[in-house]
Amino acid sequence: MRTDSVAPAAPQYIENGLIKGRLALEYQLSAARDNFDPTINSVPAVLDQIKVSKLLVDHNLILVPSDKNLGCALITKEWFLEQAYAHLANPNSYRKISETEAIEVINEAARMSLALAGHKYVLIKDENVLKATPRFYIIPKIHKSPWKGRPIVPAHSAVHSPAAKLVSMMLKPLVNRQPYIIRGSKEFIQSISAIRFYKEERNRIFIVGGDIEAYYPNVPKGKASQIVKEMMDDDPRQSEENFGSFFEECLDVANSTVVMRFQDDWYVQTDGLSMGVAHAPDMANLYGSYYENKIIPALGSDILYYGRYIDDVFFIVHANNADSALKLCQNLVIDGVNIIWEPAKQYGVFLDVRLWIGENSIGHRPHQKIGNHLERVPWISSHPLDVKKGTFMGELSRLATLCSDSHLYYEACTDLRSLYIHRGYPSNLVNSWYNTYASRFWQDCLNGERPPPRDVQVLRSVFNQVWEFVDISAVQDAVREQWDKDLTWARLGGLSHVPPTLNKPLLVARKRTMNLGDLVSRMRKIVLDYNDVPDELGREVTDFWKS
Structure with missing residues (x-):
């Protein structure tokens, strides 16, 4: 730390x-x-903040990032409140509490955190923990029809956040050893590209996807903690002095109830993994792996591929028909959660990839989700030229990974080149980047000759x-x-x-420095018109923390 x-x-x-x-x-x-x-100048410096604020307030509008990084969305205050209260009204996930109870819960988490202070890896600082209480909010899922709200709790400033970060660090080696966890599109593509089958079998190969419904809130926290502790018992690091006891103590603190605020009310999450805390993705991954490691091998050789990316599961199976393929996949059951299955088909979408059953292998190309604004750093931005060039090159590299043949790759590159030109980039500059790097990235991908990452010291700064x-x-x-x-x-x-x-x-x-998104998120408070925590309450909890 x-x-x-x-x-x-x-x-x-x-x-x-x-x-x-x-x-x-x-x-x-x-x-x-x-x-x-x-x-x-950066965007906030040249923006007329007063006019923007007045526009949002006069029309009761809120500008927020959308789910899946599809771009910003302008929503009404009425829709925002309606979606938020619909989530908070679920008694299985949230409970409204009083200010007094909120202070008691925060103080208990503070006591547990302070108990870790004697360990050499932990630094405890005085914090105004009440004012740092996370604020619940909603971002729209614009790829759904009609739009739905996704709940967000930014718990990085919660009183037990340092313990959660430590737990996440300790769990990472364990997560990395799990065979069915997908860590990104590149790893996913490398795995499915190795699948081969006879042309005559093509009609008996199916793609089946599934979505774990509300994964984090539905994972039973107590059971997940016990499973993770048992997994950690077999970890080689147990030979280190006090590692096991320190891990369990940190995990108990990290799992403390998250107190959150919405408007002028206080809430706690009643069950499930706490949203927004650092170790929640690791806990969810390991909980799912506990069941996958038992079930998937038992399904036999008809499972050509299985992987899960957090709450999205993906199968490629061999079966006589689509119904048999789906039935085979439905043997995967993770206790406490519900998997919404898609019909078995010979095509599908997973992560940012569109896939289909080819003659003797899996075809794939980039997929653009519905509602994607195709936002890019515009040419008029104050980003340095090397950053803009690096962004374009990074997209070429991504396209080379996601395309299964050169025709698809160069078609995607042409679309990318057109997109950047429409975002104001000089056409001769974009064409120069394209002509220099497009074929190189494809050949490197084809030959598997991507240079290894450099071993460097990172000097952290700002634009x-x-x-x-x-x-x-x-x-x-x-x-x-x-x-x-x-x-x-x-x-x-x-x-x-x-x-x-x-x-x-x-x-x-x-x-990056402050951008337009950061600026309008501050203006959200003006539109929603909620009150800050009274100073005397802030002092009450701060005094406890310092004591």
Whole structure:
């Protein structure tokens, strides 16, 4: 866990190298003073926030991101409240509580969190935990007809969030060992591309998909916790001192009841995995794996492929007819949850891929969900050119992975090129990127020669025009040259004496600044017109936390 303490003094050769690096950086930045363009602004800086706020309030409108990252959606306050209250009215998932009970629940979670403070991996900081209580809200599923609301509880600021993050970190190796968990489209495509069958069998190969209905809220939390603890009993890390007891203690804290607010009311989630906490996806994955690991192997060789991505299950099966294929798949039963099955067909959609049964293999291409706005970083944005180019190249790489033949790939690339030009990108620039990289990505994918990921040190920063004047490699070279000089003079073997982690090349990772979505989410409070927590209540819980 990150701390706020100052790093201890480093050996003198390290300090000397950092001084040289600082001088090299300052020299580069001196050029920025004369070439910096003050007219480049981010969206919030040039946006008339007063006019936007007035527009939303006058018409009772809320601008929110949609489900599945399909773009922003403009919804009415009435629809937002109607969908939210419909979810909160479900007694199997939520219960309305008083302010007094809310404080008691939060305080209990605080006590449990404080009990972890003695462990070397945990840092407890004073927090205004009541004001950090998550706010329940709704985002629209615009790919459904009619639109439906998806409940969101951003519990990253909840009092037990640090414990949940620790649990998630400890569960990741266990999750990665599960055979049926899909970790992304690339892994999925690699698996199904290996499936082969005779042409004569084609009519007996079926695709069957299913959706686990409201997965997180319906997973029995107590049973899931017990299953995960038993799985962890067999983990090699149990040989580490106190690992098992510390994990179970963290898990108990992470599973604390989430207190949430909606408008001026307080709610708790009554059962199921808490939404929005860091370890919930890992718990859900392991709970499903417990049943899959028993059932799927027992179904026999007619299961050509099975995988699950969180709450979406996917089968490719061999059967005499569609009814038999569906019946075979329905043997998968995960206790406590309901799987809504799609009919067995010779085509289907999974994740962002459209699939079909080919002559002797599975065909696949990218799939565009209904309602997708095809939003892209527009040319007029203040993103640096290398970011815009990198985004385009990333999409070419994705298309190469998702297409089963070159005709489909180049057809998708043509659509992508047209999309970027319609978003304002100069056609000659887009064509240059396309001509340089499109065929290269397809050949790399075809030959399986994707370069391995570089082992780098990540320098975390934000989007800033100043990076256009900084050559981070030159700065690092200045540092390493001084280290080599000092260590060679001291007969310590030059750079070979430097810890390996310090010899890795630096890579600047730029986090985006505030955008329009962030801005309008703040305006949501104005439209919904709810009250903040009274100051005296905030002080009451804060005083407990500090005590």
